[in-house]
Amino acid sequence: MSGVVETPVSNTQDRPAEDPIVLCRGLSKSYGEFRALIDCTLEVRPGDIFGLLGPNGAGKTTLIRSLLGFLRTTAGRAVVCGHDPAEDSVEVRRNVAYLPGDARLPRHLRGHGVLRFFSQLHPRGNLQRSLELADALELDTSRRVGMMSTGMRQKLALAIVLAPSTPLMILDEPTANLDPTVRATVLDLVREANAQGRTVILSSHVLSEIEETCNRVAFLRRGVLAHQLEMDDLFQRHRVWGELRDQHRPDDGTLSAMVPEELRQAVEVHSVSTTARNGVYPIRIDIAGDLAKLLPWITSLQLQRIRIEPLGLRAVYDSVHRDTLRFPREAPESLMHPTASGSQDSAAREASV
Numbered sequence: 001m002s003g004v005v006e007t008p009v010s011n012t013q014d015r016p017a018e019d020p021i022v023l024c025r026g027l028s029k030s031y032g033e034f035r036a037l038i039d040c041t042l043e044v045r046p047g048d049i050f051g052l053l054g055p056n057g058a059g060k061t062t063l064i065r066s067l068l069g070f071l072r073t074t075a076g077r078a079v080v081c082g083h084d085p086a087e088d089s090v091e092v093r094r095n096v097a098y099l100p101g102d103a104r105l106p107r108h109l110r111g112h113g114v115l116r117f118f119s120q121l122h123p124r125g126n127l128q129r130s131l132e133l134a135d136a137l138e139l140d141t142s143r144r145v146g147m148m149s150t151g152m153r154q155k156l157a158l159a160i161v162l163a164p165s166t167p168l169m170i171l172d173e174p175t176a177n178l179d180p181t182v183r184a185t186v187l188d189l190v191r192e193a194n195a196q197g198r199t200v201i202l203s204s205h206v207l208s209e210i211e212e213t214c215n216r217v218a219f220l221r222r223g224v225l226a227h228q229l230e231m232d233d234l235f236q237r238h239r240v241w242g243e244l245r246d247q248h249r250p251d252d253g254t255l256s257a258m259v260p261e262e263l264r265q266a267v268e269v270h271s272v273s274t275t276a277r278n279g280v281y282p283i284r285i286d287i288a289g290d291l292a293k294l295l296p297w298i299t300s301l302q303l304q305r306i307r308i309e310p311l312g313l314r315a316v317y318d319s320v321h322r323d324t325l326r327f328p329r330e331a332p333e334s335l336m337h338p339t340a341s342g343s344q345d346s347a348a349r350e351a352s353v
């Protein structure tokens with residue numbers, strides 16, 4: 001943990017606590033004929049650490065900048081901390097600390113000068129807190145920005161953005177260019193801020209970071225909000241690999257017949273290969289829900305070489321991403337809830353996308 005003490009923040013600004021802190025309905029942004037964001041509807045609740053995932057060019061930054069009122073949207077509306085960014089972007093920015101993906105800082109100033117400048121600029125700026133954060137990130141603030149490495153400049157930007165006690169923080173790839181130790185510190189700081197009452201929107205290409213930090217995640221794909229997920233539900237999804245002995249295969253070969261009626265909502269059985277080798281068929285069982293309740297049935301199948309793994313974000317991401325390759329920019333409604341599939345291993349869990 002960083003050990004930095006933060007003043008608790010009130011999440012509400014004349015808003016009942018249960019109101020979404022971010023709400024968008026049918027938000028769209030086009031550049032001429034090109035549709036960068038298409039009919040985006042989502043809610044971020046107070047207290048969320050909300051992950052935004054999607055391949056390069058998916059529309060994450062477009063969505064973020066629309067929420068801040070930096071972009072004039074083409075259709076739809078948004079409410080952020082009780083204000084409409086299209087009407088009152090100044091009030092929105094008073095309530096939001098934003099780390100852009102390409103933060104530009106005055107190169108002629110020293111680190112502490114930059115922190116002073118931004119703490120005076122933001123209505124909720126806090127120089128003391130910025131300096132503590134820079135310390136926690138082990139940043140030498142006596143250096144001129146122009147002499148800093150890319151990672152050092154990222155740390156400086158983080159010390160600016162994490163300091164003001166805004167109810168909402170929007171971080172666009174906050175750990176880009178940072179070494180693994182600092183990445184972990186940054187995620188700790190994000191969790192600390194959240195524990196103090198700040199809501200967070202976090203865009204990242206590192207799936208493991210989203211998995212470790214966020215409680216909800218949205219997948220953008222070619223401008224479309226393709227999928228949303230509660231992490232608690234994801235952690236309840238598992239995949240079982242095993243080999244089924246020939247004599248235990250259902251007579252008609254239909255694997256779904258193996259699943260008792262009462263488990264069919266939660267279980268799908270797939271054959272991995274249609275041909276038997278040494279009298280066994282490799283199969284895959286996808287499980288949603290409490291694994292403990294399903295273990296007696298899995299045991300009854302007498303599978304060989306059994307392996308159970310959490311499904312993980314990688315499998316869901318791959319499924320959404322595969323559809324990106326197959327379908328045009330305007331996704332049909334039927335694709336809005338793709339079934340997660342694809343295998344996952346520990347290397348893949350750590351992979352960036």
Ligand SMILES: Nc1ncnc2c1ncn2[C@@H]1O[C@H](COP(=O)(O)OP(=O)(O)OP(=O)(O)O)[C@@H](O)[C@H]1O
Pocket residue numbers: 031034036054055056057058059060061062063101
């Ligand atoms: N000013 C602009 N004019 C035209 N097209 C733009 C403009 N800004 C962004 N786009 C396009 O909008 C799409 C979405 O871009 P956006 O920056 O939102 O993607 P992203 O998901 O943040 O990507 P990345 O992960 O690479 O940062 C891209 O195809 C991009 O080329």
